[in-house]
Amino acid sequence: DAGITQSPRHKVTETGTPVTLRCHQTENHRYMYWYRQDPGHGLRLIHYSYGVKDTDKGEVSDGYSVSRSKTEDFLLTLESATSSQTSVYFCAISDLLAEAFFGQGTRLTVV
Amino acid sequence: EDQVTQSPEALRLQEGESSSLNCSYTVSGLRGLFWYRQDPGKGPEFLFTLYSAGEEKEKERLKATLTKKESFLHITAPKPEDSATYLCAVVAGGYQKVTFGTGTKLQVIP
Secondary structure, eight states: OOSEEEEOSEEEEOTTOOEEEEEEESSOOSEEEEEEEETTTEEEEEEEEEETTEEEEOTTOTTEEEEEEETTEEEEEESSOOGGGOEEEEEEEEOTTSOOEEOOOEEEEEO | OOEEEEEOSEEEEETTOOEEEEEEEEOSSEEEEEEEEEOTTSOOEEEEEEOSTTOEEEETTEEEEEOSSEEEEEEOSOOGGGOEEEEEEEEETTSOOEEEOOOEEEEEEO
């Protein structure tokens, strides 16, 4: 398995609280991604990174921010969690035009 | 905006009954098309990459093909362990932004 770890794996939080999800890789891949997966919507891209401190928005970026201060770490922050952000979040890594390797996912519940 | 559409949404097959899954795409400048398999509660697992029309890839009972508008994942004589959701994704344009389809949920019945 590719060296990619997400933490935490499960989290329950209250509406309005900040939440940070972490993605850590040991593969030195350039590109890192955050997706959310919801029934009927498939995997939707939130943000991605193409290098340290280089990030861009995906199709569902509202309410989310990211940071990448080191090659191996990509953080996803929900500044003020809402119930609509209850989802399963996946981190992925890849090289240019190569397949992506996915983490195990984080199940986030906002109550 | 890049669009990826997969059909059917769900497919139920008897063991040994061959079929195909479809992935149609509308993108500017396709650079690569990927197929993944996802089991419940897990992240997607890579199957194939196709880069140009006419290209084909095979792995065990699976074969992926690519045209200028769509890709097919052919499943020959499937077994129950092939049951999963199959996802298609594209990379297009000048960026490494990956867009996924919503997937086809395959169930193979013994």
